[in-house]
Amino acid sequence: MAEKRTPARRPTMKDVARRAGVSESAVSFALNGRPGVSETTRARVQRVAEQLGWRPSTAARALSGEGAATVGFVLARPAHSLGVDSFFLQLVSGIQEVLAERHLGLLFQMAEDVADECAVYRRWWAEHRVDGVLVVDPRADDPRPGLLDELGLPAVVIGGAPDDRHPGLSTVWADDAAAMASVVDELTGLGHRRIVHIAGLPGLAHTQRRIRTLRAEAGRRGLGEVHSVTTDYSDAEGAAVTRRVLRASPSPTALIYDNDVMAVAGVAAAAELGYAVPDDVSVVSWEDSALCRMVKPWLSALSRDSTAFGRTAARELTALLDGGAARAVRVPVPRLTVRGSTAPARA
Amino acid sequence: MAEKRTPARRPTMKDVARRAGVSESAVSFALNGRPGVSETTRARVQRVAEQLGWRPSTAARALSGEGAATVGFVLARPAHSLGVDSFFLQLVSGIQEVLAERHLGLLFQMAEDVADECAVYRRWWAEHRVDGVLVVDPRADDPRPGLLDELGLPAVVIGGAPDDRHPGLSTVWADDAAAMASVVDELTGLGHRRIVHIAGLPGLAHTQRRIRTLRAEAGRRGLGEVHSVTTDYSDAEGAAVTRRVLRASPSPTALIYDNDVMAVAGVAAAAELGYAVPDDVSVVSWEDSALCRMVKPWLSALSRDSTAFGRTAARELTALLDGGAARAVRVPVPRLTVRGSTAPARA
DNA sequence: CGCTCACTCTAAAGCGCATTAGTGATCGGC
DNA sequence: GCCGATCACTAATGCGCTTTAGAGTGAGCG
Numbered sequence: 196m197a198e199k200r201t202p203a204r205r206p207t208m209k210d211v212a213r214r215a216g217v218s219e220s221a222v223s224f225a226l227n228g229r230p231g232v233s234e235t236t237r238a239r240v241q242r243v244a245e246q247l248g249w250r251p252s253t254a255a256r257a258l259s260g261e262g263a264a265t266v267g268f269v270l271a272r273p274a275h276s277l278g279v280d281s282f283f284l285q286l287v288s289g290i291q292e293v294l295a296e297r298h299l300g301l302l303f304q305m306a307e308d309v310a311d312e313c314a315v316y317r318r319w320w321a322e323h324r325v326d327g328v329l330v331v332d333p334r335a336d337d338p339r340p341g342l343l344d345e346l347g348l349p350a351v352v353i354g355g356a357p358d359d360r361h362p363g364l365s366t367v368w369a370d371d372a373a374a375m376a377s378v379v380d381e382l383t384g385l386g387h388r389r390i391v392h393i394a395g396l397p398g399l400a401h402t403q404r405r406i407r408t409l410r411a412e413a414g415r416r417g418l419g420e421v422h423s424v425t426t427d428y429s430d431a432e433g434a435a436v437t438r439r440v441l442r443a444s445p446s447p448t449a450l451i452y453d454n455d456v457m458a459v460a461g462v463a464a465a466a467e468l469g470y471a472v473p474d475d476v477s478v479v480s481w482e483d484s485a486l487c488r489m490v491k492p493w494l495s496a497l498s499r500d501s502t503a504f505g506r507t508a509a510r511e512l513t514a515l516l517d518g519g520a521a522r523a524v525r526v527p528v529p530r531l532t533v534r535g536s537t538a539p540a541r542a
Numbered sequence: 543m544a545e546k547r548t549p550a551r552r553p554t555m556k557d558v559a560r561r562a563g564v565s566e567s568a569v570s571f572a573l574n575g576r577p578g579v580s581e582t583t584r585a586r587v588q589r590v591a592e593q594l595g596w597r598p599s600t601a602a603r604a605l606s607g608e609g610a611a612t613v614g615f616v617l618a619r620p621a622h623s624l625g626v627d628s629f630f631l632q633l634v635s636g637i638q639e640v641l642a643e644r645h646l647g648l649l650f651q652m653a654e655d656v657a658d659e660c661a662v663y664r665r666w667w668a669e670h671r672v673d674g675v676l677v678v679d680p681r682a683d684d685p686r687p688g689l690l691d692e693l694g695l696p697a698v699v700i701g702g703a704p705d706d707r708h709p710g711l712s713t714v715w716a717d718d719a720a721a722m723a724s725v726v727d728e729l730t731g732l733g734h735r736r737i738v739h740i741a742g743l744p745g746l747a748h749t750q751r752r753i754r755t756l757r758a759e760a761g762r763r764g765l766g767e768v769h770s771v772t773t774d775y776s777d778a779e780g781a782a783v784t785r786r787v788l789r790a791s792p793s794p795t796a797l798i799y800d801n802d803v804m805a806v807a808g809v810a811a812a813a814e815l816g817y818a819v820p821d822d823v824s825v826v827s828w829e830d831s832a833l834c835r836m837v838k839p840w841l842s843a844l845s846r847d848s849t850a851f852g853r854t855a856a857r858e859l860t861a862l863l864d865g866g867a868a869r870a871v872r873v874p875v876p877r878l879t880v881r882g883s884t885a886p887a888r889a
Numbered sequence: 890c891g892c893t894c895a896c897t898c899t900a901a902a903g904c905g906c907a908t909t910a911g912t913g914a915t916c917g918g919c
Numbered sequence: 920g921c922c923g924a925t926c927a928c929t930a931a932t933g934c935g936c937t938t939t940a941g942a943g944t945g946a947g948c949g
Contacts, residue, residue: 205668207905218929223907233927250668254604255905258934264599265649274635274849279628279833288621291652300671302612303650307639321552321597323935324647338656346550430832459836466838485777486626490837491813504623554935565899570937580897602935605904670905 206247215243217319226251253300257323265300266512267325268479271312271332274305276429279456281484282501283331286353289505290329300327311343320346325513329353330364333400340364349515353508355400357523365511366523367504371401373528374497375408378451378479379416381495381531386540387449387477389420391440393433393461395453397425402453405481409451420447426457433457434464441468441476448540449477455486458494460534473538483532492535499529553594562590566749573598600647603665604670607688612647613859614672618659618679621652623776624802628831629848630678633700636852637676644860646673656681660689670783674859676700677711680747687711696862700855702747704870712858713870714851720875721844722755725826726763727797728842728878733887734796734824736767738787740780740808741802744772749800756798767794773804780804781811788815788823795887802833805841809883820885830879839882846876 211226212219217236224231225240232240257263268290270283277283287301294301302325306312316339319325328348330339333355340361343350351365352358358366382390391411395402406423413421424440426432433452437460440447450465452458458480462472470476472492480487483496504526511524558573559566564583571578573588579587597661615637617630634648641648649672653659663686664714666672675695677686680702687708690697698712699705705713729737739756742749753766753770760768770825771787773779780799787794797812799805805827809819821837827834830845851873858871 205670205905209905219906220908220930221928224928227907229907231927236927246666248664250665252605252670252905253609254601254670255934256907257601258599258605258905258936259907260934261907274632277631277635279626279831280631281626284627284631285621286625287650288624288652291650295651298665300649301651302647303634303638304642304648305635317595318597318645321595323552323599323601377565397623430836456832456836463836484626485803485807486833489777489803489810491810566936567900567938568898571898574937576896576937583897599935602904603937605906605935606937607904608937648945 203210205252206249207252211240211244211247211249211406214247262326262516263300263301263324264298265325266294266509266516267302267304267316267319267328268331269304269312269315270307271308272405273427276427279430279486280428281486282482285501285503286331286508289502289507290395290509292502292504293506293509293513295426299513309338313338316342316346316348320348322348322528326516327351329508329512330355332370332396334398335400335403337400349512351508351512351515353504356404363521365521367508367511367526368523369499369504369526370528371404372408374481374531375405376412377528377531378481378497379409379412381467381537382449382477383416383418383449383479383535385449385537388418388540389445389447390418390449390451391421391447392423392451392454393436393440393457394423394425395428404452426453428454428457430456430460433460437461437464438468441465441470447476448468449479449537451479451481453481454481455482455484455494455496458482458496459486459490462490470483473536475541477538477540478536479531480536481529495537496532497529498532499527523535547674552599553596554599555596558594558596561594562587563616577838593845604652609863610647610671611645612643612649612672613856614649614651614666614675615678615861616653616659616662616665616675618653618655620774621818623774626777626833627775628802628833629829632848633852633855634677636849636854637856638852639849640853640856640860646860648800656685660685663689663693663695665693673863674698676855676859677702679743681745682747682750684747696859696861698862700851700886703751710868712862712868714852714855714858714873715870716846716873717875718751721756721828721878722752723759723835724875724878725828725844726756726759728880728884729796729798729824729826730763730765732796732884733826735765735887736792736794737765737796737798738768738794739770739798740783740787740800741770741772742775752800769794773800775801775804777803777807780807784811785815788812788817793817794823796826796884798826798828800828802829802831802841802843805843806837807831809837809841815839820883822888824885824887825883826878828876834881842881842884843879844876845879846874 208219208222212222221232222240225237253264328350330352333352344361344363424436472478480494480496483498487494487496555566555569559569568579572584600611635769650878675697677699691708698825710748819825825840827843830843834841
């Protein structure tokens with residue numbers, strides 16, 4: 196850490212104390228709203244601190260037991276599969292909004308897989324780096340909640356159904372089942388009976404929830420030829436799977452894609468095979484973004500407010516950090532925005 | 543920070559010292575590779591530390607002058623304009639790769655604008671939160687380098703041309719001018735003479751560099767009807783500008799878009815106006831991503847390795863943190879990948 | 890055999906803050 | 920007009936680590 200020139204020195208509480216003519220303790224009381232100083236002194240100290248541009252050293256604060264004023268966020272997805280993902284940036288943007296208000300930092304890290312992610316949590320915990328974490332992409336049989344519970348690290352799971360085995364963790368989630376039901380409603384209403392669901396990563400909890408719901412809904416309606424295929428969310432697999440299922444016989448008349456990227460890639464792949472959307476095959480994207488309005492026809496899609504989702508998650512985490520109890524918060528069910536990619540099934 | 547149950551306690555150096563039967567100082571020497579302990583003791587201490595799962599508290603480290611082991615990254619763009627951006631995630635992914643190796647954290651924050659971003663730097667500096675920062679989206683007349691210089695905060699500017707007014711900062715950049723020249727070469731080679739450049743945010747340094755270069759190249763070749771229009775990078779503006787310029791008379795025969803999102807939106811807008819790509823108008827995207835292969839025809843695009851870009855930037859920053867001198871590093875010029883969206887100009 | 894030097898290790902101080910205990914001064918109550 | 924209580928403030932301690940000064944030990948040497 197060589198610092199060649201002598202840069203401006205950071206003012207410390209001692210500087211404020213000297214300048215205000217009081218002890219350091221008085222400064223601490225004054226600036227943290229604690230009793231022990233008169234209001235006039237408090238005001239003076241605050242003024243001096245402001246003049247000097249004083250800000251508490253997070254290191255010192257953390258060391259004296261106040262926590263690191265930072266929350267962690269790990270993304271365990273291969274970078275390439277995040278190519279043109281819109282969800283995470285929106286999510287993080289919402290998270291930021293809430294954290295910034297409270298001057299909480301966001302420590303971000305990418306990981307190889309869940310095991311690696313767990314290692315990151317352990318390290319953060321041992322290094323005293325974060326006060327809590329936001330967990331995304333919950334999985335079936337997920338080791339993370341247990342670990343975080345064990346470490347006593349406050350956490351909010353984003354996008355998972357509530358799990359009563361870990362009462363310490365909060366959950367923020369949308370009801371995928373209801374959303375899937377609404378999509379199936381729409382498609383069967385249009386006369387579709389052969390539906391294929393091009394799902395996302397097989398290990399994710401919400402992927403499995405969607406698959407289960409689809410099967411249940413299909414069963415309830417007596418639809419036989421309905422199934423799901425899992426992918427890695429990439430445009431490449433989206434296109435490949437689309438080609439495969441459309442070549443089957445009889446081919447499906449409707450496709451549900453678990454994200455926008457695959458949906459768009461799928462439409463292109465379908466076109467190559469001579470399938471027109473929506474005349475030959477209807478398409479629904481489980482994620483609405485600019486992408487869905489960049490192809491012809493515009494894609495019918497499940498819309499949700501990812502930024503609000505992030506805000507909610509961050510608020511839950513701050514509540515936990517403030518000593519609140521863990522809870523499960525449900526955000527609005529994504530609503531199907533019908534555009535040009537869905538039409539009545541061919542007779 | 544209420545912690546209901548008593549979670550596992552973080553082991554400290556004192557624990558290691560006791561367990562290894564030495565003093566805390568000895569532990570410090572042993573674990574930091576400093577002289578002052580015998581090799582046998584060092585090995586024993588290391589073993590004990592490992593057994594206990596000891597990790598240094600970053601707070602304590604930072605407090606005793608070692609720096610925060612964290613670098614900062616601020617993104618000052620409205621979230622909506624980042625809708626389906628692929629560049630930043632790739633960049634961050636590359637940055638992470640390098641930082642993770644050295645156990646450096648990445649503190650991420652979004653800001654409203656550059657002024658807000660400066661405030662974030664000031665706060666980070668005063669709070670002792672970061673050892674250095676990575677600056678993106680350099681602007682013409684940018685206040686950030688000056689501020690960072692003043693604060694003595696090591697920084698790497700990503701994507702800006704070297705600026706000798708701030709010798710303390712490193713720069714990692716690609717030669718936009720050369721890339722632009724290659725695009726103009728390609729297009730004029732195909733017979734295009736009326737070219738419009740749908741540029742990005744007007745304030746950005748590289749936007750201005752590209753605009754200047756285009757004008758210069760056009761002048762050198764005697765092309766009259768060549769100009770640039772700035773946008774906010776969004777698909778909406780990309781489409782709007784495309785409509786506007788194609789309605790002009792005579793309309794351009796080639797369009798250069800400063801990112802993939804606008805290029806794709808532009809192609810769609812052109813199609814609506816009855817312009818076929820590439821027969822009626824050629825299109826080049828200044829950013830290659832899955833998006834460019836999700837439309838028909840596939841888009842000719844300038845490809846670069848954004849992940850490698852991030853890696854290089856992060857490496858420069860770590861070099862700076864290690865006391866290295868600031869330098870300007872040039873990454874490879876983006877290469878034009880010719881696909882289906884460019885064709886000879888109509889006669 | 891005493892002396893120095895090199896080596897291994899310990900003691901203690903300090904980083905910036907929060908906090909607890911403690912010290913005067915002021916005040917109300919009798 | 921004295922006493923205990925209250926208030927405004929200070930001194931001192933600790934958080935976990937790094938670092939400087941210093942102590943103890945044994946080897947090498949004259």
